[in-house]
Amino acid sequence: MRGAAIASRLRPGVNERMNLPLDWIRALEGGALIGLSASLMLAFNGRVAGVSGMVGGLLQPSPGDWSWRALFLAGLALGGVVAAAVLPNAFAASPASTGTVLAAGLLVGFGSRVGNGCTSGHGVCGISRLSPRSVAATLTFISTGAITVLLTGGSP
Amino acid sequence: MTPLARRRAEGAVALASGTLFGLGLAVAGMTRPEKVIGFLDFFRNWDPSLAFVMGGAIAVHATSWRALKGRRSPLLATRFLVPTRRDLDARLIVGAAIFGAGWGLGGLCPGPGIASLATAAPSVALFLVAMLAGNLGAARVEPFIGRALKRG
Numbered sequence: 001m002r003g004a005a006i007a008s009r010l011r012p013g014v015n016e017r018m019n020l021p022l023d024w025i026r027a028l029e030g031g032a033l034i035g036l037s038a039s040l041m042l043a044f045n046g047r048v049a050g051v052s053g054m055v056g057g058l059l060q061p062s063p064g065d066w067s068w069r070a071l072f073l074a075g076l077a078l079g080g081v082v083a084a085a086v087l088p089n090a091f092a093a094s095p096a097s098t099g100t101v102l103a104a105g106l107l108v109g110f111g112s113r114v115g116n117g118c119t120s121g122h123g124v125c126g127i128s129r130l131s132p133r134s135v136a137a138t139l140t141f142i143s144t145g146a147i148t149v150l151l152t153g154g155s156p
Numbered sequence: 157m158t159p160l161a162r163r164r165a166e167g168a169v170a171l172a173s174g175t176l177f178g179l180g181l182a183v184a185g186m187t188r189p190e191k192v193i194g195f196l197d198f199f200r201n202w203d204p205s206l207a208f209v210m211g212g213a214i215a216v217h218a219t220s221w222r223a224l225k226g227r228r229s230p231l232l233a234t235r236f237l238v239p240t241r242r243d244l245d246a247r248l249i250v251g252a253a254i255f256g257a258g259w260g261l262g263g264l265c266p267g268p269g270i271a272s273l274a275t276a277a278p279s280v281a282l283f284l285v286a287m288l289a290g291n292l293g294a295a296r297v298e299p300f301i302g303r304a305l306k307r308g
Contacts, residue, residue, distance in 0.1 A: 034213040091272055096279070108269075145260035
């Protein structure tokens with residue numbers, strides 16, 4: 001399986017659909033990087049790597065807490081730039097219409113603020129601490145996400 | 157360590173950590189909206205691969221949390237600032253439900269949205285501007301939501 005992952009990296013033309021377990025390996029590798037990132041934030045800075053919380057903190061800055069949030073978010077964008085350079089299939093254009101993207105952004109911004117977190121803060125950091133609030137929030141947003149996909153047609 | 161040196165070191169950790177996070181999201185496939193929608197499409201054409209993102213991230217981070225739990229303070233900062241609330245309330249569930257609807261609609265959540273700035277795609281910019289507006293809107297109505305849900 002490892003060999004397959006490396007071979008496909010050398011030959012980027014390999015069909016991803018035919019190679020489903022490769023997706024799983026990539027997901028595990030990416031997940032491990034995310035877990036490592038969250039662990040660094042906790043071990044050194046004593047902070048939760050929650051993206052929506054950092055965005056909220058940037059919009060309502062309190063002195064001394066602004067710069068680390070800005071730097072983490074800048075790093076997030078930088079990580080995307082690195083990924084775009086080394087992984088040609090890392091990004092894909094959104095299939096959604098302009099109106100849908102607008103509505104999606106509004107709901108994500110509003111909901112993550114009201115619910116005190118998103119996929120990173122609740123789904124990764126909170127569940128890792130076995131926080132009942134984060135477990136409940138994660139079950140809730142995966143459920144309403146699935147219902148939304150069911151109602152809007154979902155994947156082809 | 158002087159407070160300024162500590163602040164700088166914490167900033168460097170945040171930048172490095174953010175970069176790893178963004179790279180991890182892209183490697184994992186979280187930056188492909190159609191893949192996220194495929195993961196949430198449980199009842200038709202389910203693509204389970206993104207479950208492994210959470211699995212991998214939680215396996216690593218839960219191990220770190222267990223290792224760090226006994227420490228009085230982090231390596232740089234003076235104290236841990238981690239949420240300690242354990243009670244469930246309507247606000248949490250309503251917020252998470254709204255967030256999930258947006259996630260399913262567009263296939264993007266905040267982290268991958270920011271990491272996708274690299275594509276310079278107009279839809280990413282629109283998503284992020286709308287997300288900021290939604291966040292600010294929530295901050296505006298927060299007091300009312302709290303009251304309404306308490307009454308309900």
